[in-house]
Amino acid sequence: MKKRIVTLLTTALLLSFAFSSTVSAAGFVQDTAGVKFQNDDGSFAANTWVQAGTGIYHLDAAGFVQTGWIQVGELWYYLDETGVCTNPEGSPVGPNAEAATPAPAAPSQTAPPQAAPAPAQTAPAPDAAIAAVFEAAGWTLYAPTDATLLQNGIASGLIGFDGARYWASPVFTAALAGQTVPAPQQQEAPQVTADKPQEKTVYITATGNKYHRASCRYLEKSKISIDLSDALAAGYGACKVCRP
Numbered sequence: 001m002k003k004r005i006v007t008l009l010t011t012a013l014l015l016s017f018a019f020s021s022t023v024s025a026a027g028f029v030q031d032t033a034g035v036k037f038q039n040d041d042g043s044f045a046a047n048t049w050v051q052a053g054t055g056i057y058h059l060d061a062a063g064f065v066q067t068g069w070i071q072v073g074e075l076w077y078y079l080d081e082t083g084v085c086t087n088p089e090g091s092p093v094g095p096n097a098e099a100a101t102p103a104p105a106a107p108s109q110t111a112p113p114q115a116a117p118a119p120a121q122t123a124p125a126p127d128a129a130i131a132a133v134f135e136a137a138g139w140t141l142y143a144p145t146d147a148t149l150l151q152n153g154i155a156s157g158l159i160g161f162d163g164a165r166y167w168a169s170p171v172f173t174a175a176l177a178g179q180t181v182p183a184p185q186q187q188e189a190p191q192v193t194a195d196k197p198q199e200k201t202v203y204i205t206a207t208g209n210k211y212h213r214a215s216c217r218y219l220e221k222s223k224i225s226i227d228l229s230d231a232l233a234a235g236y237g238a239c240k241v242c243r244p
């Protein structure tokens with residue numbers, strides 16, 4: 001019996017190996033030095049972008065999946081720890097600009113909104129060359145109002161810094177525009193009377209301690225209508241004959 005189980009397990013293992021060796025599709029391959037992307041024909045992609053699933057990855061000259069900031073052409077791209085590119089449209093500035101980014105000044109909530117921004121005498125002048133790159137790429141000036149949003153934007157490469165001003169990528173701007181505050185739900189006034197339980201009328205007698213249906217035979221001598229709640233409150237019990 002034991003031998004039979006071992007045989008079955010071995011067969012299953014052999015089958016799984018057979019499948020893994022016969023299935024050949026493009027995909028990632030773990031190498032001793034890193035992760036590579038193998039094409040359908042068995043060759044390895046190198047120095048190029050590849051898309052796998054929903055992720056876009058970049059492979060270095062040796063064919064390994066890259067992470068962190070990389071520069072391809074004139075644009076910078078950020079690849080997360082799994083290698084997925086988080087800013088496929090590219091950023092005119094890379095990690096250096098990010099490192100030089102000072103912490104955004106928290107907007108003063110008490111300052112009147114119409115107050116003109118103080119002259120930036122101490123802040124460095126915007127780098128005209130970098131700004132031109134931003135503008136050419138379709139980026140727009142961005143005034144941070146949310147520190148977390150700003151940090152996420154910088155981390156994902158969707159927000160750049162030209163030395164004095166922030167720039168938002170078209171993707172970031174579109175995402176912001178999509179964050180519309182839902183209009184308050186039109187709520188109908190709760191109908192208090194609709195939910196009020198219908199008062200049920202029962203009948204009691206002048207001397208008894210039970211309440212009855214109108215048709216009960218115990219009501220021949222006296223029949224006093226009363227709300228059920230009142231009858232219950234007064235200590236009356238349900239008649240066992242008419243079962244009101």
Ligand SMILES: [Zn+2]
Nearest residue numbers: 212216239242
């Ligand atoms: Zn009764």
